[in-house]
Amino acid sequence: MKYRMILVLVILVIGISIPSAFATFNGSEFSDVDLTDWHVGYVLTLSDMDVVRGYSDSTFRPDATISKAEFIVLAMKTSHRHYQTAENEHWAMNYIRAAEEMGAIEPGDAETMALDEPINRAEAARILVRTQLTEDTEGCESYIERVKDYEKIPEAYQTYVLKAFAKNWISGYPDGSFQPDNKVTRAEASVMLTKSMGQEAQLRMKQMLDEAEKLLQREIEQAEDLRESILDKAMDMKGVPYRFGGSSPNTGFDCSGMVSYVLANHGVVVPRSSAAMYNAVEHIPKEEMEPGDLVFFTAYRSGPSHVGFYVGEGMFIHAPSSGGSVTLDPVDDPSYWGPRFLTAARVH
Structure with missing residues (x-):
């Protein structure tokens, strides 16, 4: 188990x-x-x-x-x-x-x-x-x-x-x-x-x-290293300005652009939009959320219109909105993100 x-x-x-x-x-x-x-x-x-x-x-x-x-x-x-x-x-x-x-x-x-x-x-x-x-x-x-x-x-x-x-x-x-x-x-x-x-x-x-056990352990160790690398890459994007439709640290990110950019740098391909990404991943209960999982929210429109990476200790990193930049926020922020939380998810 x-x-x-x-x-x-x-x-x-x-x-x-x-x-x-x-x-x-x-x-x-x-x-x-x-x-x-x-x-x-x-x-x-x-x-x-x-x-x-x-x-x-x-x-x-x-x-x-x-x-x-x-x-x-x-x-x-x-x-x-x-x-x-x-x-x-x-x-x-x-x-x-x-x-x-x-x-x-x-x-x-x-x-x-x-x-x-x-x-x-x-x-x-x-x-x-x-x-x-x-x-x-x-x-x-x-x-x-x-x-x-x-x-x-x-x-x-x-x-x-x-x-x-x-x-x-x-x-x-x-x-x-x-x-x-x-x-x-x-x-x-x-x-x-x-x-x-x-x-x-x-x-x-x-x-x-x-x-098989030895192989599994090697895979787990490699996976843990890669997970850490993904989160490190996401943290490196902190401060990159928000740009609607943006998908590069040189020009700016929107929320799904940042997530897809970080994952693509590690060989993981996901759909570009937050809604399509939401439909392509495995949804999990919030209480099972772990660092590296995706978190989806309802933001400027109904349904999954915002996404970021959960980084642990109740925080997630994301590209929030126009005028902002990639930053950390509490998942359960009562003033905005908490009531808008939809689901956590894992990438297949």
Whole structure:
């Protein structure tokens, strides 16, 4: 949680891309997987072991459901069985036939199981156990008491669910239920598959997480340095005269001109007007405001017509109005800015 708070606080403001950092140590780029995601270790491990891959747009889509065919293929890969993609038939048929031969799925299942439909938790448990050839059932019955909705699991899947529980490949929900009909997401499948691979995968995941933590810490340190630099640059603008439409310290600034100038000097591009800027950033509660965040106000017209940088201790720096210059003012100034405060925001 600590790292997540720091990441949201720092990384988003300065535009550093965490997903692109994956490529520095695991050869993958998943634009929708962050180093702070609960599933990151499992996804990175399977990617590093060339079990899972992202889509052509560099996404992993962790919250998307995984199909029956996809799960069978990945389960076969985790048991070190690799086949060519089939041609002139369903792309997974070479894996499907091999899964039938080894008893991972019932003969003829491929014809009736709707391969491209999402797999549910009960089906995933049976395929996972069968592909891993786990025959040991000792002590499995004791897990019945831990599954609140055990009777709702179809009888054909009950033994496999208990085996998966016993092996700690699949766990229940916080309320003690298993929810056998729930669809499995790609993130959840990554957890199941990694756990089923045993000690080798667990050691690999530890290495990946250790490296990810080091990388995250480096990114945080770099982000903090850059945040400080942004605020220093903004403070350097203090005293520059106000000029409507101005965007240069040589000729003067208006409010959004000053903000966009400072950010652009650090490689962060935002819309030029305060209204467009307001619509392009992530709004946050005032109580979560931190130095480097943007603050928006209603000034000469309704809506977001003024913007500046929050600098801490209740103060913000901005280009106020004609006849003035870039200066510091209290965000909660009761005579003007306080009643006109709209929101704080973070730059994506």
